Amino acid sequence: MNCKDNSTTKLPQQALSCTICFQPFNSNGILHIISALPCGHIFGKSCLLQWFKGGENNLSCPTCRKSIDEMRRKIIGDPSPTSIVIDLHGCEDNVTFEMIQLSESQLIKEYQGRIRELENEKSRIASMSNFYQGGNINALLDPINFNDSINMISNVIPTPFDIVPEAPRRIRCVTSFLNSHILNGITDATYNNGLLVITTQRPNPTNPTMIFGLLFINSENISSYVPLSEKKIIAVKAITDASLSNIHKVIAVCDKGGFYNLVINGTTCTMIRLFHGYIGHLSEVRSRASLVYKPSSLEWLNTEKYAIGTKVGCLFIRNFEQNSTPWRDINFIEGAIDINNGRKMDPITMIQCINQNALICSQGSCVCIFDERVGRVQMEQFDGNILSINYNKHLEVLTAISKIAETNDYMSLWKIRTIHVNNSNTPEYEIEFISSEMIYNYDGKVRELSTVSIRHDNRNRPATFLINKTTKLLSLSMIEESCVINRVPIHPSSVIKICTENGSNSLDDRNRIKFMIVSKNMVNVYELSYNANHNI
Structure with a gap:
């Protein structure tokens, strides 16, 4: 059919794009018409x-x-x-679509008039009920559920292109400030079972060049500092071995290509052991001619094994406190004749553990899943730049924030499925799209932003920490729903990441979550609780 209109009527222009891929349509008869x-x-x-x-x-x-x-x-x-x-x-x-919008606007006005009639009817019946409150008429009147009436009408109103549906509910959470630590040269931090570990920069009278290290602070506010490197510490992660009483294993990497394995007593905040070396090399001393693998991210697989991502696309798997076996890079495609066939060389960033063998990470404009036994097993290409990814183990859901255009940031949810195949020791993995929506007033910076699971109305719902660059406040964002928290001031330009305590990613009326806002010169720790009695 030909919708071309040659009239001179000037209507407001409305930009149209496909709501599946967010890309413009083609008008020349090719596939994306x-x-x-x-x-x-x-x-x-x-x-x-x-x-x-x-x-x-x-x-x-x-x-x-x-x-x-x-x-x-x-x-x-x-x-x-x-x-x-x-x-x-x-x-x-676009004239036809603008006419559709006008007709939809007229229809909305008609339904709004009907809603006002229902309001008047509700008031009239309420007055009658009060008047006859002592008689039997109350038993004959069916109470009108006004909200159900409005919802019933709202469900049949077509949603115009320029109207965003209101969220059906508001989930209320409360943040409580716990403590703050002001330091120099912060690049990362991790919070594990009551132990806060922060990368920082301090003068070192004993060795003036060794100015970068780790600060440990436990729940009793006992602290200690361990100098490690002449170069900036890029990332740090900690984990607790259940077989050991309050003993923490800590891994860190520096910009010089060094890695560090530390064993820390969480009660006294003292270091028990330190093991170190260079990424990709077996000796503790790296020659000047050898290749420097600069790290880009870090993650634990289990209490004995961890992964190091590098800026050249290598993804190394290493055993804790061990450097006697060759370094193993799992960024490969199983069965490929050429090791570089299909291999991406972009930096490995934001590594997160799916299970004791598999990791998910960001690499360029892709999200990739690696299994240490068979290499790369899944890859999802994104339009635009990936700003943040976070995998919630409780939900088995990945939240991704990507920039499609200069002013368009989108948050999308993806189900990560692990499929166990008969007669195979290695499962298959799927990345399945769930939903997405545009987010507003995000500052567009690349950083890790944690997603938590909130138990509401007997359902687990994902909510992601976001930063509003206009109000300079922290928010919890949900797709198609609304989550309200009390005011938490934030300085967007200095925030490195917002993350929860290790293993703490599920929130309900009994369980609380500790999280921290990591900035360039400060780490603030908060507690997040779900207020079931004040949700509307």
Whole structure:
């Protein structure tokens, strides 16, 4: 059909794009032409066809989830889901869509009038009920659930392109300030079972060049400092071995290519042992001619094994306090003849553990899953730049924040599935898209932002810490829902990351979460609680 309108009427221009891939439509008849479903929602045709191939769970509208079978029965008898895709190519000037918006606005006004009538009806019946409160008339009047009436009407109002649906509920959480530590040269920090470990810079009278190290602070405010390097400490992680009483294992890496394994007594904050070496080298002394593997990230797989990501794309797996075996890089594709075939060389960043054998990380514009036994097993390409990823083990959900355009930041949720295959010791992994939405007033910086699971209405819901660059406040962001926390001031330009205590990622009316805001010169520790009695 030809939707071209040659009239001289000037209507406000509305930028349109596919709500699946967020990319503009093509008007020249190629795959990504503008198309619609009978429910009125608009997509690129190629995205719709790909959506329908996703199986039975995807046989519905990606926006309103109305069943394809239901829409098809009302129109035609063709059993194919793609038969109800309506091509709209030819609508290059947006006039038709603007007219649709106008008609939708008129429909909304009509429903708003109906809502006001319901309000008046509610008030009238309430007055009658009060008047006859001593009689039997109360037993004959069915109480009107006003909220249900509004929801019923709201569910049938088409959502215009320029209106964002209101969240159906508001989840309320409370943050409580615990302590703060002001230091110089902070680059990272980790919080493990009551022990806070911070990378910092301090003068060293004994060795003036050894000015970068780790500060340890326990829950009793006992602290100690261990100098480690002449170069900046890039990352630090800690873990507790359940077989040892309050003994922490700590790993750190520096910009010089060095790695450090420390054993710390959490009660006294004293160092028991220190083991160190150079990434990719077996000797503790690196020759000037040897390659420097500069680290970019760090993560534990279990209490005996950890991973080091590097700026050249190597992902090394190492046993704690051991450097006698060759270094093993798991950034490879199993079965590839050439080791570099399909291998990405971008820095490995934001490594996070999926299980004791698998890791997920950011690499360039991709999210990759590696299994130490078989190399890279999954990769998801993102449009634009990845600003943050965080994997929540409790939900098995990855939250990603990406920048599609200069002013467009998106938060997306992805289900990470581990599929155990018969007669195979190595599982398969899937990265499955759940949902996404645009986020506003984020400062666009690359940093780790933790996602927590909030138990509300008997469901676990992901909520991600975000920074509002306009209000300079911390927020908890949820897709299609609203989470409210009390005011936590923040300085966006200096924030390095916002992370929870190790292993603490699930929040309900009994369990609280400790988290910290790590900045260039300060680490603030807070406690987050769920207020079930004040959620609306």
